[in-house]
Amino acid sequence: MQSVKIGILGLGTVGSGTVNVLTRNSREISRRAGRDIEIYRAADRDLDKPKGCDTSAINLTDDAFDIINDPEIQIVVELIGGTGVAKELVIKAIENGKHVVTANKALIAIHGNELFELAQEKGVTISFEAAVAGGIPIIKAMREGLAGNRIEWLAGIINGTGNFILTEMREKGRDFADVLAEAQALGYAEADPTFDIEGIDAAHKLTIMASIAFGIPLQFDKCYTEGISRIAQEDVLNANELGYRIKHLGIAKKTTAGVELRVHPTLIPQRRLLANVNGVMNAVVVKGDAVGPTLYYGAGAGSEATASAVVADIVDIVRALTTDPENRVPHLAFQPDALKDTPILPMSEVVTSYYLRIHTLDKPGVLADITRILSNEGINIEAILQKQPEEHEGMVPIIMLTQAVVEKNMDQAIAQIEALDTVPDSIMRIRMESLGG
Amino acid sequence: MQSVKIGILGLGTVGSGTVNVLTRNSREISRRAGRDIEIYRAADRDLDKPKGCDTSAINLTDDAFDIINDPEIQIVVELIGGTGVAKELVIKAIENGKHVVTANKALIAIHGNELFELAQEKGVTISFEAAVAGGIPIIKAMREGLAGNRIEWLAGIINGTGNFILTEMREKGRDFADVLAEAQALGYAEADPTFDIEGIDAAHKLTIMASIAFGIPLQFDKCYTEGISRIAQEDVLNANELGYRIKHLGIAKKTTAGVELRVHPTLIPQRRLLANVNGVMNAVVVKGDAVGPTLYYGAGAGSEATASAVVADIVDIVRALTTDPENRVPHLAFQPDALKDTPILPMSEVVTSYYLRIHTLDKPGVLADITRILSNEGINIEAILQKQPEEHEGMVPIIMLTQAVVEKNMDQAIAQIEALDTVPDSIMRIRMESLGG
Structure with missing residues (x-):
């Protein structure tokens, strides 16, 4: 069977790692994909700069558009990063009917909706496993x-x-x-x-x-x-x-x-x-x-760990090259016409429990004032840890763990506690999650 | 698009879980798969026994071959277990051109080679995510x-x-x-x-x-x-x-x-x-x-956790129904003609380090005898822990961690140590792995 020709944009850390992995493991990768994968061309804007991979067998260019426009190339691997020229290149690649593999988290997070829509229209796939948590699939x-x-x-x-x-x-x-x-x-x-x-x-x-x-x-x-x-x-x-x-x-x-x-x-x-x-x-x-x-x-990062995800995406695309586009795995897991607009909650509406660290003056009644404010806002205390006064400062750190409460109530309680004369510093508040069941 | 009809063999723990998950999450699953998945029929040899799922909407049979031979069914889900009738059913389902999803680890581990070969020949897929580590993909x-x-x-x-x-x-x-x-x-x-x-x-x-x-x-x-x-x-x-x-x-x-x-x-x-x-x-x-x-x-087990893997396999097959069989993900990750016969090492050739627990009589020279035997077999001691004599027994437990050595040398050393008069019990040997880099 004919090999699949890919073009790589960017030979930095991840680009070099991708070349190294594809080259070193080419036999295993071909055995898995059922076809050979050929690094047909690679682009880097500074070809004089030494690379972290052997480029002697690769047709290099300093103009990424050479790759985007090459009719031989079926898969474009975008490893430039950022949302500038990378976006332009990815859009053009899709318009030219090429599948895209990218490690670019900003590009997907910020412009993914329009890119996926375009890809859907053109019957191509954008894969982005490498954009999240490096090599973890x-x-x-x-x-x-x-x-x-x-x-x-x-x-x-x-x-x-x-x-x-x-x-x-x-x-x-x-x-x-x-x-x-x-x-x-x-x-x-x-x-x-x-x-x-x-x-x-x-x-x-x-x-x-x-x-x-x-x-x-x-x-x-x-x-x-x-x-x-x-x-x-x-x-x-x-x-x-x-x-x-x-x-x-x-x-x-x-x-x-x-x-x-x-x-x-x-x-x-x-x-x-x-x-x-x-x-x-x-x-x-x-x-x-x-x-x-x-x-x-x-x-979650690193040259070859990230390349591992890039190569997995390439193999996935190669395996599915003959699949009817309607039946490919959807970009965002669900069929796009089924994506619904569930609202994202503002932080003030989120319910969590809290760790609070309050530096108080060493005076009687401080703890009573604080617990009264919390109680008025419906906040229950789960644990309390009163430390010795800090040296040289005469301040007493009070540590509290609260039960779950909606964040806006906690905001109000914190504002009131910080208004106390006996609480001169701002309060440190860290949210807690049990991660259970 | 038309729904995909599946038939389930066995409504025990995993079978019931699969019905429950497919029913409860049908909307999400359809959104992901791009098509509805219909539990068209289910077989269980004892229909009178209460099931862990609602079967009122399912066309039930006590003869699994009804399902295997039903031309409407595209995917057979084998959740009977064992290598007896399950094997026969899976083979017949493949021969009838049906894809198979199974949670049957014994069937795959023992008969997988011939089943995959048959499936390859017939252009169908056998999926078995649920056979290993339950719901973990x-x-x-x-x-x-x-x-x-x-x-x-x-x-x-x-x-x-x-x-x-x-x-x-x-x-x-x-x-x-x-x-x-x-x-x-x-x-x-x-x-x-x-x-x-x-x-x-x-x-x-x-x-x-x-x-x-x-x-x-x-x-x-x-x-x-x-x-x-x-x-x-x-x-x-x-x-x-x-x-x-x-x-x-x-x-x-x-x-x-x-x-x-x-x-x-x-x-x-x-x-x-x-x-x-x-x-x-x-x-x-x-x-x-x-x-x-x-x-x-x-x-790694449980009704719905295992069902999670079964359903994922069903969705995978549905997504790839239009894929050219040559381009589907290979059963054993590699294209079958590429599978090569790497030998499995006998345990005597495996190299690991060891934990040894030796109960010795409380006599002088015992430790010296033991370390001499280990040294003669080329075994280096990494750590040693000599415990107090056990009550009522007058025995001294000696605990050793060794460096890596080929198992046959350790076998010889253990035989020699166990032959000592001062070592009346058999030695407890546990292998060690660093699991590092």
């Missing part, structure tokens, strides 16, 4: 492996840099800023680490997973996003003492009122498998109504 | 999600009963026999628990996973199988003390000499995620050369 698991389930919620550690920082803070008692500097030196975090630590990268991935889980359009702009830069060493220790760990989670949950879509630091019980995912590793828990909780774990 | 993950990888090894907790017993022994200090009796009372273990605790059930599943991972024919008869019934409470405690946990693992590994295929109790480091999979839950670690280690966790 989480898109495939949700879209196909759990196809019999009504997915109730999912929660994932989907940013390796953030998890590395929180792991180091807990295991070695280090400060946020200190670990962040190391992560940057190690190359985990970008020079501008905002995307990682403020949760934007995780929000891109969560947006994509939520659409696949619930069959809703991509709505990145409605994702609540809160980073980990305010987490203090004392919060990490307090959580530990109470039997929890702090993880930066992306959480999507279907409730009767709508879909929750939120990225924020979260206390989860220590005994959960997800609480024991450490370092740069990623993991996602998916709860289906039939299967119960399932978990998927692996490397 | 592990077959799909390996066969499709990791298609770019050369899989190096996999290791799994793939029998919930065994894992429940080992978890209870560790967490509650209970004895094997005691927990087994409870597992039987709870319905986890069969009245004859041999299949679970002696590792035969796990060996069926491991055989299937190994074929998919490495592209080799199914060779259940060559799988080494050792149960957990000899694990004593003291072994569980010793392992803990040394930083390990004992898990009943199915392990498949590709080495230059051949494929290792083995089910046995195994010490693994406590910090591994797999070591923290407790109770009846299942999990499988798969190590690919590109992706690194990945882990898949979930319920």
Whole structure:
């Protein structure tokens, strides 16, 4: 049978990894796909820069449009990233009738709806397993492996840099800023680490997973996003003492009122498998109504781990080349005409329990004032931990775990507590999830 | 579009779960599959016995051949189990041009090669996600999600009963026999628990996973199988003390000499995620050369968890109904003409490190005798733990962890140590795996 010709756009970290994996494992891959896959052409805007792969057998170009317009190429692999030229190239590739494989989470999260519509129209597939959680086949698991389930919620550690920082803070008692500097030196975090630590990268991935889980359009702009830069060493220790760990989670949950879509630091019980995912590793828990909780774990980034997902997508497309487009696996798991507009809940309507850290002056009656305010807002206290006054400061940290309450009530309670004369600092509030049943 | 008609053979635990899931989630499933799936007929040999599902809308029969021979039915779902009539029915269904979905691990592990060959010939698919690790989409993950990888090894907790017993022994200090009796009372273990605790059930599943991972024919008869019934409470405690946990693992590994295929109790480091999979839950670690280690966790048994996998397979087949058979995902991940006959290594050729528990008489020179024998066989000791003499017995337990050595050398060393006058009991030997990189 004739080989399938692919063109790769971008020979950076993931592009080089893809070339390396396709080359090294070509025999296994052909045996699985039933056809040879040929890297027919590759484009990189700077061909003089050394690459992380052997390009001697590849027809190179510095103009990606050469590939998009090459009638020999059936699959375009977009590994440029970003929403600028990458978007333009993907649209043109689809218009030219080519299937697209991409690792571009921002592109899918922000422009996926229009891209999928166009692909549908043209009878081609856009595959994006590599856009979420690197090498973990989480898109495939949700879209196909759990196809019999009504997915109730999912929660994932989907940013390796953030998890590395929180792991180091807990295991070695280090400060946020200190670990962040190391992560940057190690190359985990970008020079501008905002995307990682403020949760934007995780929000891109969560947006994509939520659409696949619930069959809703991509709505990145409605994702609540809160980073980990305010987490203090004392919060990490307090959580530990109470039997929890702090993880930066992306959480999507279907409730009767709508879909929750939120990225924020979260206390989860220590005994959960997800609480024991450490370092740069990623993991996602998916709860289906039939299967119960399932978990998927692996490397969420890196050259070959991400390439693993890219190649799996290529093999999938090769296997389905002769399939009637109507019968291919739908981009967002559900047939597009069936996607319905379930509302995304604003954060103020989300119900969770909370960890509160309140620094109070060491005066009588403070605790009574706080508990009265909470009680008035219908907030029940689950556990309380009153620490010794901090040295040199005369401040008493009060740690509370609350029962579940709607966030707007908690906002009101916090505003009232912060207005107390005896509470000079702002309150640290971290949401909690049991991740149970 | 016309609905796809399926026929279900067997309305026991999994059959009822499948009816329940298909009925409850019919809207979601249709949205995913792009077509309605209709339970057209179901067969059960005892129609008078109450079922775990509503059968009022289903055309029932007590003769499974009615379904196999019904020209309206495109997909036969075999949930009878065993290798007797189930095999006959599956063969006839394939001959009649029907696709088959089965949860039958014994059937696939023992007769899969001939069934797949027949299916290939007839242009139909046999899907068997539910045969391994219940609702965890592990077959799909390996066969499709990791298609770019050369899989190096996999290791799994793939029998919930065994894992429940080992978890209870560790967490509650209970004895094997005691927990087994409870597992039987709870319905986890069969009245004859041999299949679970002696590792035969796990060996069926491991055989299937190994074929998919490495592209080799199914060779259940060559799988080494050792149960957990000899694990004593003291072994569980010793392992803990040394930083390990004992898990009943199915392990498949590709080495230059051949494929290792083995089910046995195994010490693994406590910090591994797999070591923290407790109770009846299942999990499988798969190590690919590109992706690194990945882990898949979930319920390995149960009515709806297993049904989740059955329904996913049905949806997959529905999605691919129009695909040219040549381009469907191959049964064992690799195109059948490419399956090559890599030898399965006999256990004596397998290299692992070991935990040894030796009960010795409390006499001088015993330890020196033992270490001399080990040294003569080229076995290096990694750690040693000499316990206080046991009460009433005057016996001293010596616990050793060794470095990696080929099993036949360990067999020889153990025979020599057991021949010592100072070692009256047989030695407990448990293999160890680091499960690292």
